[in-house]
Amino acid sequence: MKKYFLIAKHEFKTNVKRKEFLLMTIGMPLFIFAIVALPVLFIDNIDSEDVKIGYVDATNSFHSQDFVKYSDYESAKKALFEGEITHFFVVPPDYLSTGEINIYSTKKITSTVSGGVENQIKGFLLENLLSGESEELVERVKQPMKSEYFNLNKDKEEKEGIGAFLFPFGFAMLFVLSIFTSSGYLLQGIVEEKENRIIEILLSSVSHRDLLSGKILGLGAVGLAQLLIWLTGALLILSSAPVVAIGILGNLQISTLLGVLAPIYFLLGYLVFASIMAGVGAVSTTLREGQQLAGVFSMSGVIPLFFLQFIIMSPNAIFARLLSYFPLTSPLTMILRLSITEVPVYDIVISLMILIISTIGVIELSSRVFRAGLLMYGKKPTIKELIKYVREV
Amino acid sequence: MNNVEVSHISKSFDGQAVVSDLSFDIRAGEVFGLLGPNGAGKTTVIRMLLDIIRPDSGRIMVLNRSLGEVKDSIGYLPEERGLYRKLTVMDTLMYFGSLKNNQSEERTLALLEKMGLLSYRDKKISELSKGMQQKIQIIAAIIHDPDLIILDEPFTGLDPVNMKLVQDLILELKSEGKTILISTHMMDKVERMCDRIFMIHRGNGVLHGSIGEIKSRYGKNTIFLEFDGELKRMPGVKKVNNAGNYAELILESGVDAQAVLKSIVDEVRVNKFEISAPSLNEIFIEVVEGA
Known part of the structure; x- marks a missing residue:
């Protein structure tokens, strides 16, 4: 078996058993169920009986x-x-x-x-x-x-409803959560292995590249598993509360474009964040330090949520488009825009191009930082040192 | 036949030379001691042998192959150690074995039994004592039956019983024909176990050869003395390593040991008197202080 695959398997197995993972993954649908479905069931009972x-x-x-x-x-x-x-x-x-x-x-x-x-x-x-x-x-x-909204343009007319937006929005939220969960585990795992020096044993057995790709692969699978569990959970909740289900799914229409592009943005978004976290983990000496540094990147990732109102109001305005070009914000912004409006093709192309190029760049950069930073204990490299190492490796 | 050939390797970090122009070889089937004071560059040399870092210049051949291909045939016990705390003993060892492409439940169980840890196989690492964890790490280093075993400070933190257990294991591996590199500060262990040594100081090689060879270079200039009383400064004695009722007296060149004995018996009660070559410990200190 390829070594990166062994690493991936190990990362997957140990991380899905974590208490935090189980709490988050199983707790989240239960929490949403509690706030969405229970009141509905409650109303039904009162009215009828x-x-x-x-x-x-x-x-x-x-x-x-x-x-x-x-x-x-x-x-x-x-x-x-x-x-x-x-x-x-x-x-x-x-x-x-x-x-x-x-x-x-x-x-x-x-x-x-x-x-x-x-x-x-x-x-x-x-x-x-x-x-x-x-x-x-x-x-x-x-x-x-009994009203319905129609979105008119030259070619066709489309029925719209709150569900058409709500579902992609919910999905985008879960998507961000799941990217952050798994790239967070990646960061935590690397800092821990560095702190307790397991990294030396690992590096004496596998190459830096195998270690990095194994970790990204394994934790990506963790994120995907989490997303699948949530989606299954969502379906179960909806089937148990038909009133809500009809409200949301009745008007739901996910365009083929969104269906194709959402997984691509998910994948690229995960790769960018995971690579960044791997680099951050490699240069951090303690978990706290790593999380502080990682926080800067995570915050930029959720910027679209802060400006949600602007994006919904004018999804094709310059502000939303800029967010679609910046690699840390583009996955979330684009999924939101695609779910509420017709995004110009050139916008999709530009955002994907930038995202793909920066994904490759970030992976390459991170694997260099990863290699240079892993064996430096006790001392955080300065930016100057880091640039030097990245050039040398 | 040499299992490791290191020729003229150098490595700098931040423009500072950590290792400069080192050359040494390790023969198949020997126990080889890599010595040097703290910060001498031992760990850097070991990491280069393991291809964790690359030398700036020079060449390393391990088991007659280039480093990239040979990782699976090397076992490594790092100086500073840790394990996955939440994993069980068995899972830990099987995982490390799999990363070396050699995962055998049978061998894992046999090694656990040899180290007296078989009943802990399903325990989590965090439930084990420090000494037990250390033994697990030693097992992890040899779990894949490697030909070259690199042990960085294998004895630190072990009680005398476990120290002997590890020492016996090393000798057993040697008798199986394995090549073993030990890096340690425990000179008595080196003296007893190593066939040959290489000592580095500030990144430079300062001693290389068999223990007997190196000692003979220093001649029989040392008195090992067991005594009761208080030892005073004696003429003709260059240096005294006094441990209370045991001392090593290093003589100035040309001084007769008998003359020294005469001056000693007036002051203390002598229980044992031995004229010999200096201990490796003394040679170590002399090399480091004299450099």
Whole structure:
């Protein structure tokens, strides 16, 4: 077996067993599930099972098959306390002129519950106010419009919805997280091996290049595994909460272009960050020092998220385009832009060209820094020294 | 036959010569001592033998092949050591073996048994004592049955029992025909175990040859003395290495040892008196201080 492959296998095996990895990888979908899906399930339950509504009608002109009618406020209140109903409302004699409705309940008001109850009462009022009109009209007044947005250009029309953006955005977030996780492990691993001198044993067995490529390969696989677990998790969550699933996936359309380019940007983005982290790890003497230095690069990587609003508002403006050219920000920016708009072809070409060239450059530079820095203990090389080593190696 | 041939290697870092124009050879099947004070350039020489760094000039041949091809046939115990703390003993050794393209569970288990660590095979490295970890590292250096074994300070941190265990292992490897390079500060070990030595000081080679050869160059100018009492300065004695009730007296040239003995017996009670060549330790100190 090739030695870089053995290194890759070892890196993969030891890193997927890390507590941090398991926590992050399994914890993240659970966390998202908790904030997205649970409230939805909660609403469903309340609406269907727990709400029973009564009413008192002072105008004596409202009728309902679903609600229980009470003759006066006191008897409705008594029924409420005895648990026959969960809510009741009073239609006052001057309702037509004021529109005032008081709703009573023993339950504390929460937006989800009151929203559901209010909607039911609204429906009841409309049906009664429009009694005698056609059912079609009643339905239309209840829901006067169902809207969809269309993005028009010369060639075609495309249906748009929040999901069309939400899904790529979520994917971009996971993508960044996963790149940072795995390149972070790369940094940590190298600094640790340097600190406890295992690096000497490794280098007496394999070449610098095999060591570096094995690590990048193995940890890349860790990142990919994480992404796959998250995507599987996302699918499971969506299938368990159909309301959300329809909201997001119903409008989802990932263009073929995005489908092709996203993996390419993912790969190149990972290679750039991993190579940088390898170089940083090689010149750092302690993990803390390494993380501080690495932080500078990681921060530049997430710049697009800080300017998310600008990118969404004008995805083809000069600012977004500059971010698409700079190698540390281009993967994320381009995935975001591609998912919300039509990006000019020359922009894609320029950004990919710059990214590919700088990926090759960063890998070459890092492997030199890696070779020069690995055996320097206790002392961080100065920039001047570093440039000298990079030239010499 | 030589297993290692080093000719005229030099290496500078930052314009400073760490190793200058060194040449030496290591014969097949011998235990070879690479000596020198701290900072002499020993580790740099070892790293060049392992192709971890390259010399600026000069040539190194190991096992009659160029360095790139020979990595798998060399075993290495670095001076400063560490292991993956979270890995088990067995996983650690199998991984290091695989990186040398020679991974044998049978051999791993046999070596663990020899070093008295078989029952720890499934323990994590972090659960082992320092001495045990050191033994694991020594096993890791020979796990792939290498022909050339490079041990940088193999005895530091070991108690006498384990020191003997390691010493026996080295001699056993020698009897199997392996070539062994030991770099150490423990001169008594070098004296007892090494066939030949090479000593470097400030990057330059200062001594090269068999122990007997080197010692004979210095002649029988040393008295080993065991005594009770207090030793005073004696005429004709150039230097005294006094350890309390044991001392090495290095004589000025042309001085008769008998005359020295006479002056000693007046002052202390002599338990043992031996005229011999200087110890390697003394030669080491003399070379370093005289340089």
